[in-house]
Amino acid sequence: MTEVAPRTPHTAPRTVSSAFRIFDLSLGQMLWSRRSVFLGVLLGGPVALAVALRVISAMYTSGFRINGAMTPGSTIFGMMIWLLYIRFIVPILGVFYGTSLIADEVDDKTITYLFTRPIPRRAVLIGKYLAYLVCTILLVLPSVMLVFFLVVPTGGSTVAEAFPPLLADFAMLAIGLAAYGALFAFVGTRLKRPLIIGLVFAFGWEPAVLLFPGYLKRLTVAYYLQALVKHEMPQDSAVSMLLQVFREVPSVGASLAGLAVIVGLTLWAAGRAVESREYILEQ
Amino acid sequence: MSDIIATDHLSKWYGQVIGLNDVSVTVPAGITGLLGPNGAGKSTFMKLVTGQLKPSKGTINVLGQPIWNNPSQYFRIGFCPEQDSFYERMTGLEWVSALVRLNGVSESDADRMATRAIEAVDLVEAMHKKIGAYSKGMRQRIKMAQALAHDPEFLILDEPLSGMDPIMRRKTIRLIKDWARAGKSILVSSHILHEIESMTANILLINQGRILAEGNVHQIRDLIDEHPHTVYIKADQPRALAREFLTHDDVLSLRFEEAAVVVQTGRPDAFYARLTDLAASGSLGAIHEVTSPDDNLQAVFKYLVKA
Numbered sequence: 001m002t003e004v005a006p007r008t009p010h011t012a013p014r015t016v017s018s019a020f021r022i023f024d025l026s027l028g029q030m031l032w033s034r035r036s037v038f039l040g041v042l043l044g045g046p047v048a049l050a051v052a053l054r055v056i057s058a059m060y061t062s063g064f065r066i067n068g069a070m071t072p073g074s075t076i077f078g079m080m081i082w083l084l085y086i087r088f089i090v091p092i093l094g095v096f097y098g099t100s101l102i103a104d105e106v107d108d109k110t111i112t113y114l115f116t117r118p119i120p121r122r123a124v125l126i127g128k129y130l131a132y133l134v135c136t137i138l139l140v141l142p143s144v145m146l147v148f149f150l151v152v153p154t155g156g157s158t159v160a161e162a163f164p165p166l167l168a169d170f171a172m173l174a175i176g177l178a179a180y181g182a183l184f185a186f187v188g189t190r191l192k193r194p195l196i197i198g199l200v201f202a203f204g205w206e207p208a209v210l211l212f213p214g215y216l217k218r219l220t221v222a223y224y225l226q227a228l229v230k231h232e233m234p235q236d237s238a239v240s241m242l243l244q245v246f247r248e249v250p251s252v253g254a255s256l257a258g259l260a261v262i263v264g265l266t267l268w269a270a271g272r273a274v275e276s277r278e279y280i281l282e283q
Numbered sequence: 284m285s286d287i288i289a290t291d292h293l294s295k296w297y298g299q300v301i302g303l304n305d306v307s308v309t310v311p312a313g314i315t316g317l318l319g320p321n322g323a324g325k326s327t328f329m330k331l332v333t334g335q336l337k338p339s340k341g342t343i344n345v346l347g348q349p350i351w352n353n354p355s356q357y358f359r360i361g362f363c364p365e366q367d368s369f370y371e372r373m374t375g376l377e378w379v380s381a382l383v384r385l386n387g388v389s390e391s392d393a394d395r396m397a398t399r400a401i402e403a404v405d406l407v408e409a410m411h412k413k414i415g416a417y418s419k420g421m422r423q424r425i426k427m428a429q430a431l432a433h434d435p436e437f438l439i440l441d442e443p444l445s446g447m448d449p450i451m452r453r454k455t456i457r458l459i460k461d462w463a464r465a466g467k468s469i470l471v472s473s474h475i476l477h478e479i480e481s482m483t484a485n486i487l488l489i490n491q492g493r494i495l496a497e498g499n500v501h502q503i504r505d506l507i508d509e510h511p512h513t514v515y516i517k518a519d520q521p522r523a524l525a526r527e528f529l530t531h532d533d534v535l536s537l538r539f540e541e542a543a544v545v546v547q548t549g550r551p552d553a554f555y556a557r558l559t560d561l562a563a564s565g566s567l568g569a570i571h572e573v574t575s576p577d578d579n580l581q582a583v584f585k586y587l588v589k590a
Binding site (some may be wrong): 017018021022024025028029032108109110112113114115116117118119120121275276278279280281 | 297333334335336337352354355356357358360362364366368369370372381382384385386387429
């Protein structure tokens with residue numbers, strides 16, 4: 001027989017170190033997956049829009065006007081961050097990646113290799129969640145940068161002035177990805193038809209309850225994220241004024257605490273689900 | 284050495300469907316074959332042994348400890364699953380190394396351990412190729428390498444010879460025997476009986492969620508005495524022998540072949556005793572050859588599955 005390696009130690013690796021090893025294993029798989037290619041194309045949408053705005057701005061106007069008022073490029077960029085990225089792309093990324101963190105391995109029947117190694121099962125979830133975060137940030141970052149450089153210089157804004165808020169935007173996007181990813185990881189491990197439930201939550205429940213006063217909006221991620229938006233929004237339309245009436249924005253501290261609770265609780269619950277659930281692979 | 288696997292009234296249900304039904308069995312050290320047709324409960328048993336499923340009822344201990352939700356047990360266990368699933372874009376070495384790293388070893392140690400395991404399964408030339416480009420036999424071997432790489436005490440191989448060509452099959456059987464000789468215990472499943480037969484005489488026969496028999500071929504033979512036992516007797520006077528056999532009620536049927544009679548008996552011990560006496564006396568001519576196809580695992584299996 002060919003000699004094999006010396007025996008490895010029999011002390012179970014800790015969750016954190018195991019999670020980093022799963023992260024290492026998963027990141028490459030996730031980055032080059034078909035899902036990433038598809039969502040990468042989706043992230044080209046805001047860039048295409050920014051290119052169009054830039055061309056229009058250069059050809060026909062010297063800036064953008066909303067309801068007749070000159071709107072600087074930094075405000076347009078802020079609107080795009082909120083409406084396109086935070087309210088659309090980040091939840092989409094969260095739904096598609098978060099619900100499939102474990103499901104992909106189950107569908108590909110590769111989960112067996114991970115669950116028959118001396119690591120806690122929740123480390124698999126956490127490692128893949130970390131890989132999701134890095135993967136989606138790497139997808140979002142170039143798109144946001146391109147939009148920034150295309151849109152901000154129009155209408156009298158300067159890149160230098162708008163750069164510090166851009167860093168805050170990146171942080172907000174990362175926090176949004178973390179919160180939605182954790183929430184949908186929980187949905188993916190606990191519920192049947194997680195994709196549909198995730199989409200209904202992100203594009204049905206959240207927009208609906210945010211429109212109305214009351215406590216229900218606290219059961220959304222967007223409620224906490226909106227406090228982190230630092231961009232000025234145009235406020236002179238009837239709709240925006242109406243929305244402003246109902247807009248209850250928590251403080252930044254309360255928002256961050258709320259988002260931390262969402263991430264912590266949902267990841268903990270998802271980890272518990274993975275620990276206790278049996279994954280029966282179809283033969 | 285103590286038992287490798289010990290189950291006590293182990294059952295597993297999938298909703299209304301019974302996967303494994305009240306199994307109490309012990310598996311000793313060495314190679315043990317798990318035999319059964321498709322759907323017999325082999326996979327359920329393997330998944331319970333590898334801690335992928337939680338028992339619905341009863342207990343299962345592997346290497347003396349429960350396996351469900353007990354990750355440190357996987358230091359001592361290597362599992363080669365049946366399914367042909369991989370991270371296709373990784374090379375064989377990357378894949379095995381990445382999985383070994385989950386055992387808590389450093390990257391360089393993991394590479395070294397992975398390389399040794401790949402050498403053991405004779406796949407060195409292909410270890411830098413992407414798994415997606417591997418043949419079925421190579422994929423089987425790289426799966427075995429990942430099970431072996433961390434040098435476990437107990438290897439669980441689910442249909443390991445599936446898809447291998449005859450030469451590789453022979454090499455793999457030799458490898459499995461070598462691993463057993465080196466002190467590893469091995470549970471190997473198959474639905475092809477001669478594969479198991481070529482590796483071990485110690486088997487578990489499973490069908491419809493129940494262990495039909497356990498032990499070596501001859502012990503199993505004893506267990507199935509209520510089933511007909513076939514004996515082939517080549518003799519000078521087969522018809523005279525047949526007449527003698529028919530005077531005993533344990534003889535259930537007989538037929539003639541060229542210069543031979545094939546007897547089915549319900550009590551093999553008594554039959555063999557009489558036959559020995561007849562051969563010794565020479566009163567019904569010489570008896571040249573006595574063989575029992577029942578000693579072939581295939582026949583035992585057929586009997587038990589029919590039952």
